[in-house]
Amino acid sequence: MDIETALKSAMEIDGAIGAALVDYDSGMALGTMGGGRHLDLEVAAAGNTEVVRAKMRTMASLDLGDEIEDVLITLGRQYHLIRLLNSAHGSSLFLYLALDRGRANLAMARHELRRVESQLTV
Template sequence: MTNVKDTLDAALRTIDGAIAAALVDYSSGMALGTLGSGVNLEIAAAGNTEVVRAKMRTMEMLGIPGSIEDILITLDKQYHILFILPSQKLFMYLVLNKDQANLAMARYKLRGLADNLTV
């Protein structure tokens, strides 16, 4: 089991193209930890909390059972992944340089890091 700081550090060190990462409490919109550059992670935490909440509300209104595994946002030069931690009101937020990242590998590694996280 790893703590928040070690998990974010491992994300930036081991995921190709990773430039920023955060652990976010989506009940409050607050970042529990941030690491990296190129994005204001406090603003991103709050904004992406609204994305997660909106998708959850939409699933509820549509009667879609289950939970969100992750949300992918594709920008011109970046991927943004919101990985929801099962059974917790937290998500890992990862920003990747699109030219350097392998999206499938990034999702796989992010899932593994989240599995070992203790808060």
């Protein structure tokens, strides 16, 4: 599936507020869907790029020899899920999904985002 279709699929996840495909080398969103007045996805893409870069530096410093699957940021009213794409999709990309905590099932959201990743072609 292409980027637009992938983002549409991500937005069908229960509780989805916004979704983006982001290149963490540049911090730029390759595509966005949803968001709005209370969630600027361009700002979220840039900010979450810093989160991913920091975690990757930390893992390198710890010499863990492992890969990040996803990063979860839990807010009072939202979940922010960052799913790094495996190297077959491009080593510097992640899917970002913001969820309304009151309407989302976190386990199902992670499962569905993994499915979207597996079908995405970039």
